[in-house]
Each structure stands twice: as structure tokens, then as C-alpha cells.
Amino acid sequence: MTDEKGNRAGLLSRATLVSRQKVSRNTHILDFEIDGTTNTPGPGQFYHVDCGGGREHLLRRPLGVHGMTAPEKGAARVRLMVEVVGWGTQRLCALEPGAEVGLMGPLGRGFTPPDGGRALLVSGGIGLAPLFFLASEMDKEGSDYDFLAGFRTGDDYYPALSDLKGNIEVFTDDGTVGAKGVVSEGAVRHIGNGDYSAVFACGPEAMMEAVADACEGSGVSCQVSLTSRMACGLGFCRSCVKEGRDGRNLCVCTEGPVFDSRDVKWNGVRS
Amino acid sequence: MNREFAARKPNHLIRIHDSRPDPLSVDLAGIKLKNPILLASGTAGYGAELSSVMDLGTVGGIILKSVTEKSRKGNPSPRIWETPCGMLNSIGLENMGVDALIDEVLPSLDGSGVTVLASIAGDTVDEYGRLAARLDGAPGVSALEVNVSCPNVEKGGIHFGAEAEATRAVASIVRENCALSFFVKLSAAVSDVARIALAARSGGASGLSLINTIPGLAVDPSTRRPRLGAVTGGLSGPAIKPIALKAIWDCYSATGLPIIGCGGIYDVDDVCEFLVAGSTAVAIGTVTFQDPERALEIIEALPRALSALGVESPGELTGSLRVWREA
Ligand SMILES: Cc1cc2nc3c(=O)[nH]c(=O)nc-3n(C[C@H](O)[C@H](O)[C@H](O)COP(=O)(O)OP(=O)(O)OC[C@H]3O[C@@H](n4cnc5c(N)ncnc54)[C@H](O)[C@@H]3O)c2cc1C
Ligand SMILES: Cc1cc2nc3c(=O)[nH]c(=O)nc-3n(C[C@H](O)[C@H](O)[C@H](O)COP(=O)(O)O)c2cc1C
Ligand code: FES
Numbered sequence: 335m336t337d338e339k340g341n342r343a344g345l346l347s348r349a350t351l352v353s354r355q356k357v358s359r360n361t362h363i364l365d366f367e368i369d370g371t372t373n374t375p376g377p378g379q380f381y382h383v384d385c386g387g388g389r390e391h392l393l394r395r396p397l398g399v400h401g402m403t404a405p406e407k408g409a410a411r412v413r414l415m416v417e418v419v420g421w422g423t424q425r426l427c428a429l430e431p432g433a434e435v436g437l438m439g440p441l442g443r444g445f446t447p448p449d450g451g452r453a454l455l456v457s458g459g460i461g462l463a464p465l466f467f468l469a470s471e472m473d474k475e476g477s478d479y480d481f482l483a484g485f486r487t488g489d490d491y492y493p494a495l496s497d498l499k500g501n502i503e504v505f506t507d508d509g510t511v512g513a514k515g516v517v518s519e520g521a522v523r524h525i526g527n528g529d530y531s532a533v534f535a536c537g538p539e540a541m542m543e544a545v546a547d548a549c550e551g552s553g554v555s556c557q558v559s560l561t562s563r564m565a566c567g568l569g570f571c572r573s574c575v576k577e578g579r580d581g582r583n584l585c586v587c588t589e590g591p592v593f594d595s596r597d598v599k600w601n602g603v604r605s
Numbered sequence: 606m607n608r609e610f611a612a613r614k615p616n617h618l619i620r621i622h623d624s625r626p627d628p629l630s631v632d633l634a635g636i637k638l639k640n641p642i643l644l645a646s647g648t649a650g651y652g653a654e655l656s657s658v659m660d661l662g663t664v665g666g667i668i669l670k671s672v673t674e675k676s677r678k679g680n681p682s683p684r685i686w687e688t689p690c691g692m693l694n695s696i697g698l699e700n701m702g703v704d705a706l707i708d709e710v711l712p713s714l715d716g717s718g719v720t721v722l723a724s725i726a727g728d729t730v731d732e733y734g735r736l737a738a739r740l741d742g743a744p745g746v747s748a749l750e751v752n753v754s755c756p757n758v759e760k761g762g763i764h765f766g767a768e769a770e771a772t773r774a775v776a777s778i779v780r781e782n783c784a785l786s787f788f789v790k791l792s793a794a795v796s797d798v799a800r801i802a803l804a805a806r807s808g809g810a811s812g813l814s815l816i817n818t819i820p821g822l823a824v825d826p827s828t829r830r831p832r833l834g835a836v837t838g839g840l841s842g843p844a845i846k847p848i849a850l851k852a853i854w855d856c857y858s859a860t861g862l863p864i865i866g867c868g869g870i871y872d873v874d875d876v877c878e879f880l881v882a883g884s885t886a887v888a889i890g891t892v893t894f895q896d897p898e899r900a901l902e903i904i905e906a907l908p909r910a911l912s913a914l915g916v917e918s919p920g921e922l923t924g925s926l927r928v929w930r931e932a
Contacts, residue, residue: 394895
């Protein structure tokens with residue numbers, strides 16, 4: 335967390351949108367140039383984004399890192415993948431290049447990459463955003479993985495998936511792209527048959543729970559990225575807290591968002 | 606002119622003569638603050654986490670997250686919901702307990718140069734008394750804030766702050782058990798907040814802090830579920846600002862006690878309004894989530910804002926509301 339001078343890199347920065355691209359029906363990729371220093375984010379970490387809500391919308395929006403370039407010289411670039419669901423994401427996905435937003439981050443504890451063996455990545459919907467980043471990083475390391483990506487329908491499919499080097503399987507609810515069916519069922523089959531060293535899941539809670547169950551049954555370690563509404567993003571307001579399996583509170587913004595699936599209490603987690 | 610005032614006067618003159626006091630400094634019930642901008646309880650945690658994004662030493666003080674005798678786990682998730690110009694929270698007083706506060710938090714703040722107000726909350730009058738005794742003389746604590754927006758377990762769960770007698774009882778027991786200045790933090794969700802404020806004063810409160818959040822409910826019509834795991838929560842943010850200003854004015858007029866004003870402050874202009882309505886200091890709450898540096902920006906902007914209003918110090922604005930009167 336410190337730079338070469340021993341200073342803590344600033345968590346708060348202004349960032350300028352350099353490009354925005356609509357990649358599917360509801361989802362945009364936004365590239366921001368960060369003014370000042372930022373710690374290099376890892377897959378699973380997030381930025382807490384001030385979408386410019388002023389008094390009307392007080393809270394920042396947590397958005398996972400989808401990619402990062404930190405050149406030797408010059409400004410760092412952070413890539414976010416944003417699905418339009420409400421006011422803040424709508425606003426971000428309507429910004430034109432040159433627009434500024436406030437970023438705080440990178441925050442949280444991301445995925446711990448597998449050390450060797452074959453990994454399984456399972457995404458549902460926008461849960462793709464951090465797992466795609468993880469997969470790109472694994473490509474750089476030459477790691478082996480299967481990536482199962484689920485979407486509601488073909489219009490949500492993210493074409494850049496085919497650029498990844500791993501084995502990609504796509505599922506849609508209506509079968510318009512890839513296999514018809516839900517990704518968790520595919521994942522459970524894979525976990526039963528495969529010999530994975532680690533499993534990574536991000537998506538709707540029911541999907542992650544199914545994957546976590548299968549992993550527990552097969553004795554495979556499984557990391558899941560939880561979501562929770564956040565206020566401070568820094569661990570002090572206790573807004574994002576969810577109950578863990580041992581009854582202890584899990585602070586999603588600082589201890590997570592990525593957790594060992596065995597630490598999560600699935601039933602009773604309300605979202 | 607009473608004796609107390611006469612005794613204070615020479616001091617006051619000496620300050621003007623020799624050292625040109627910091628124009629932003631205020632005297633809050635005997636506690637000297639370098640400026641009137643405090644961080645509100647619950648929106649700044651225990652200080653350590655926020656210090657990764659801001660220099661705590663520059664604010665007038667921090668009011669720590671309320672602690673109870675034993676640590677508490679708080680309410681089920683989800684705990685927050687954004688609302689127009691505000692948010693609902695139902696954190697439910699999740700906290701580390703007073704012992705951990707004393708053993709871990711206070712030492713960690715030592716050396717940060719920040720004035721610390723500890724906030725206490727209890728289930729019973731006696732718990733407030735024990736908490737006050739525990740914090741009396743705790744190193745680094747300059748004053749207490751007494752959060753009375755908690756269910757009174759012995760009285761069927763009605764909030765202490767909703768009843769004058771319960772509020773007086775809490776203030777009295779805190780007064781008996783500690784020598785520190787203390788501020789009773791009131792809720793404005795009562796029919797007559799000034800009556801509660803008078804009760805706090807008669808119990809021995811050094812000052813008041815107001816307002817706490819306003820109870821609210823948010824609904825998801827598609828699932829018929831409440832948006833919060835605890836069903837209801839407390840509303841904060843700019844949406845409650847006019848309610849806060851009125852409560853402050855009512856309590857200032859009724860009691861003359863020093864007031865920490867809070868509720869929806871967003872920028873320096875809001876701070877000036879809170880001073881005019883009767884606050885001696887103010888606490889910055891929910892806006893910290895949008896901009897952790899907002900308190901610092903406000904402090905930087907305050908001298909200009911004061912001079913634009915024709916005053917040099919925050920104290921000159923306190924309670925300066927000019928109400929129309931019949932001739
Ligand atoms: C760690 C983490 C990483 C995330 N990464 C991504 C990502 O890479 N891409 C992406 O598109 N989305 C991501 N999300 C979800 C994203 O935060 C929400 O979609 C977004 O906050 C919605 O804001 P809004 O203003 O559009 O919606 P509104 O419904 O108007 O938001 C209202 C409030 O609810 C909160 N909220 C609403 N939905 C969610 C949610 N699913 N999770 C948490 N808070 C929510 C908002 O932050 C805001 O405080 C992530 C969430 C978390 C917790
Ligand atoms: C997440 C959150 C937690 C809070 N926790 C406490 C608390 O522990 N004790 C307390 O006295 N007030 C607590 N408050 C209330 C604030 O201190 C403040 O009175 C209120 O939010 C109104 O101010 P604001 O609109 O500026 O936020 C909390 C508020 C929020 C939003
Ligand atoms: S969002 Fe404040 S503690 Fe996690």
C-alpha cells in the first residue's frame with residue numbers, strides 16, 4: 335500500500351473518462367485515467383465511485399475492477415464494466431469522454447489466484463466483471479482454467495470472452511447463445527467431474543451458494559465475491575456487514591468482497 | 606452579571622491581547638476546539654479507518670461511534686438504503702464495547718492531535734452510569750456524548766430520549782459517575798424536543814447534541830418486503846436538515862446550553878445556518894460517505910464564509926437568528 339517514497343498512495347482520486355463502449359444490451363465498459371497515484375488493483379477489488387449525485391444521491395457506488403493498466407510513466411488507467419440498473423449506473427453509462435468522476439480505491443480484498451492446477455471460474459450476469467479480470471491475469475501467468483459464464487439472454491453476452499485463453503463455456507437462460515440452462519448447474523457438473531485446484535464464483539447469491547455447496551461436497555476450495563450495499567467502503571460504518579457462518583460479522587468492504595465460501599452463511603443472507 | 610461571567614472576563618481579554626487566538630476556535634462547554642467542525646458519531650467510526658483518507662488532526666474533534674458495555678453484533682443485513690437526499694440506516698449499534706474502546710481505540714488516537722468525544726449508549730439507566738464511570742478519566746477522552754436514542758429495556762423499549770423523565774435520569778447518572786463535560790444527544794422525533802432538552806439540563810448535562818436520525822421505512826413493492834433487514838431505520842442526510850435546524854433553535858432558545866448541531870450538513874453554508882440557529886459546534890455525518898474529506902473542505906472554507914457574513918469567529922454567529930418580533 336505504499337509507494338517508493340514510503341507514502342501511502344492516495345485512495346481518493348479524480349478520474350477522467352477516456353472512453354466508453356457499450357458492449358451488450360445493458361452493459362458498458364468505461365476506461366478512466368486516474369489523476370495522481372493509485373495502488374495497483376487486483377481482481378476482485380473495487381472502486382467506490384462518486385457518480386456525481388450531489389445532495390440528491392449521497393452514496394458512492396461500489397464497482398469491481400475489470401482491468402487495469404499502470405504504465406511505467408504517466409497516468410494509470412482503470413477499466414470498469416458497468417451494468418445499468420439504477421440512477422448511478424445509468425449516469426455513468428451516459429458519460430462522455432472527458433467527464434470526471436471521483437474514485438476511492440482500490441478497496442477490499444480480492445481473489446487469491448490459484449497456485450498451480452486447473453481452476454474453475456463461474457460468473458452469473460455482471461459477476462463477469464471481476465472474473466474476466468482474474469482470467470486475463472491468469473492468461474498472463476499461463477494458468478489453466480475453465481470459465482463458465484451465464485447470461486440471461488444472448489443480448490447480454492460479452493463477445494470479448496472469446497479473446498481469453500482458457501476454456502470458455504457460455505450458458506443462457508433461453509439458449510440464444512451457448513448452452514441453454516443456468517450456469518450453476520453447469521458448474522456443479524464440472525466440479526463433480528473435474529479435478530480443480532480452486533473455484534472462483536461471482537454472481538447472484540443463489541448461484542454462488544450452489545457452487546459453494548458443490549465445492550464443499552468435493553473438498554475444493556471456493557472463493558466467492560459477495561455484494562452488499564455500502565456507505566463508507568472503508569470498514570467503519572458497518573453498513574455492508576453480513577452474518578458469517580460462525581456467527582461473526584463479515585465486513586464486505588474490507589474483509590471482502592471476496593470470501594472463502596465456507597465463511598459465508600448462505601441461508602439467511604438477504605440481499 | 607453573575608460571578609461566573611465576571612471571573613471569565615479577564616481571561617478572555619488576555620487572550621485577545623497576547624496571542625491572537627485562532628479565529629476558528631470555539632469553547633464548547635469548557636472544551637477548547639481548534640474549530641467548530643466535528644465528525645459525527647457512527648459516520649467516522651473509531652477514527653483509524655478514516656485516517657487513511659484524511660488527517661484527523663485538522664478537525665475540531667471526532668465523536669466516536671457509540672459504545673455499549675458489551676460489544677454488539679447489530680442488525681441483520683441489509684442495513685442501509687439510499688433515499689432522496691438521504692439514507693436510511695439500521696446498523697443497530699454494532700460496536701466493540703467500552704473495554705475495547707479504552708484498550709484499543711483510545712491508544713490508537715493518541716498522537717493524532719484530535720479532540721475525542723466518546724459516545725455511550727445503554728439499555729438501562731444503570732448501564733449509562735457504568736459506562737460514564739468507565740470513561741471518566743480514560744486517557745484521551747475530552748468529553749462524552751450520551752446517545753439516548755436507544756430502547757429503554759426496563760420501560761418496554763420506549764427510547765430514553767422520547768421521555769423527559771428517562772432523559773433526566775440518564776443525564777443525572779452520567780453526571781454522578783463522571784467529571785467530564787457531556788452532551789445529551791437528542792432525537793427530534795418527539796412532540797416537544799425542548800422539553801426533553803430541559804430535562805437533560807436539569808439532570809446536569811453540559812450541553813446538547815442534536816439531532817439523531819429520524820425513524821423511517823422504505824418498501825420494495827415488488828416483493829412486499831422492507832428494504833432493511835431490521836424493517837425500519839434512521840433517516841439522515843440533507844433531507845433532515847430543516848428538522849435539525851428547528852430542533853436546535855427550539856433547544857437553544859429553551860435551555861441556552863451549548864449545542865453540537867448535526868443533521869444533513871453538506872457544505873460550509875449549511876454550517877453557517879446551524880451556527881445561526883444556535884449551535885456552538887457542528888457535526889458532519891452522512892456526507893462523509895460521499896466525500897471523506899468534506900469536513901476538511903468545510904474547515905478551509907469557513908473563514909471566508911464567516912467574513913462574507915461580516916463576522917470573524919464562529920461564536921459570533923451562534924444563536925444569532927433574528928426572529929421577527931412584534932414592536
Ligand atoms: C464489491 C462490489 C462490486 C461490484 N462490481 C460491479 C461491477 O463491476 N459492475 C456492475 O455493474 N456492478 C457492480 N456491483 C453492483 C453495483 O454496485 C450496483 O449495481 C450499483 O451500486 C447500483 O447503483 P445504481 O445507482 O445504479 O442503482 P440504485 O438502485 O439506484 O442504487 C441505490 C443504492 O443501492 C445500492 N445498490 C444497488 N444495487 C446494488 C448491488 N447489486 N450491490 C451493492 N449495492 C447496490 C447502490 O450502491 C445505492 O447505494 C458491485 C457491487 C459490489 C458490492
Ligand atoms: C451509518 C450511521 C451510523 C450512525 N451511528 C450513530 C451512533 O452510533 N450513535 C449516534 O449517536 N448517532 C449515530 N448516527 C447518527 C449521526 O451521528 C447523525 O446524528 C445523523 O446521521 C444526522 O446527521 P447527518 O444527516 O449529517 O448524517 C449514525 C448515522 C449513520 C448514517
Ligand atoms: S461500507 Fe462501511 S463498513 Fe463496509
